[in-house]
Amino acid sequence: MSQRADTALAPDPVAQTPDRGPKHVAIIMDGNGRWAQARGRPRLFGHHAGAKRVREVVECCPALGVKYLTIFAFSTENWKRTQVEVAGLMSLFRRYISKEMKALSQRNVRVRFIGDRVRLDKKLVGLMDQLEQETSCNDGTHLTIALNYGGRDEVARATKRLARDVAEGRLNPDDVDEETLPKYLDTHVLPDPDLVIRTSGEARISNFLLWQSAYAEYEFIDTLWPDFSAxxxxxxxxxxxxxxRRFGAVKP
Known part of the structure; x- marks a missing residue:
């Protein structure tokens, strides 16, 4: 298991081969609660520690040749957690956006949110809209935050929009193929992920980017998210x- 240094570990760009590396990395940031409990602290303490890891990872992306970073912050299933933890997470999201908005903009980071915003409180949604607007002209790292997101929920919502276009005559059902649905997904402006990482030793994808990660490479690592480093x-x-990477083909 990697141990987090007190200061960010900057990757060595000389040792990198960015042209062969992933352009889009997606991360399931797991293990915050266990990290805190191992230290005798409440689970929310781990979530706060995990939020600090996000900054380090975002900052190291350019040197690694990673143009797109997508992080799984809160799933549609996470509402099943205790009211105290859910309320604490929502407060953390509001605080993170308010605190990081200026820094993200200055670092030329473009921020987007994916997921269903209907259930989120109005103040949080307002901050999400503001952060997206503040960074909309940035062309550096593209940071996508999955908040109240579930892969099945995303596909269901996309299918409803597609069906509505068919019903209203804007789309011919005979023209629907595997290239059509992605245009209705939350991620329609993003390339599919090349590499999906899950921390904490769990080996499952937990309803994350189900359609988009069909040909992604996966890494399941033991490191708890607050210990993850650049x-x-x-x-x-x-x-x-x-x-x-052959994508189903065989080399001649």
Whole structure:
């Protein structure tokens, strides 16, 4: 398990091969609660520690050649947690957006949110809209935050929009193919992820980017998210660059 240094570990750009590395990395940030409990602290303490990891990872993306970073912040299933934890997470999201808005803009980061906003409180949604607007002209790292997101829910919502267009005559059902549905997904402006990382030792995808990750490479690592570092991301990107990706084909 990697141990977090007190200061950010900047990846060595000389040692990188960005052209072979992933352009879009998606991360299931798991293990915050267990990290806190192992230290005798409440689960929310771990979530706050995990939020700090996000900044380090975003900052190291340009040196690694990672143009797109998508992080799983809160799933549609996370509402099943205690009211105290859910309320604490919502407060953390509001605080994170307010605190990081200026820094993200200054670092030329473009921020988007995916997921169903209907259930989120109006103040949080307002901050999400503001952050997206403030960073809309940035063309550096594209940071996508999945908030109240579920892969099945996303596909269901996309299918409803597609069906509505068919019913209203804007789309011919005979023209619907596997290239059509992605245009209705929350991620329609993003490329599919090349590499999906899940921390904390769990080996499941937990309803994350189900359609988009059909040909993604996966890394399931033991590191708890608050211990994840730029150095570990560098190692995983290097490993990705060594993989032989054939997308179902066979080399001649």
């Amino acid at each position: 150095e570990e991301l560098k190692r995983l990107c290097d490993a990705y660059g060594q993989r032989d």
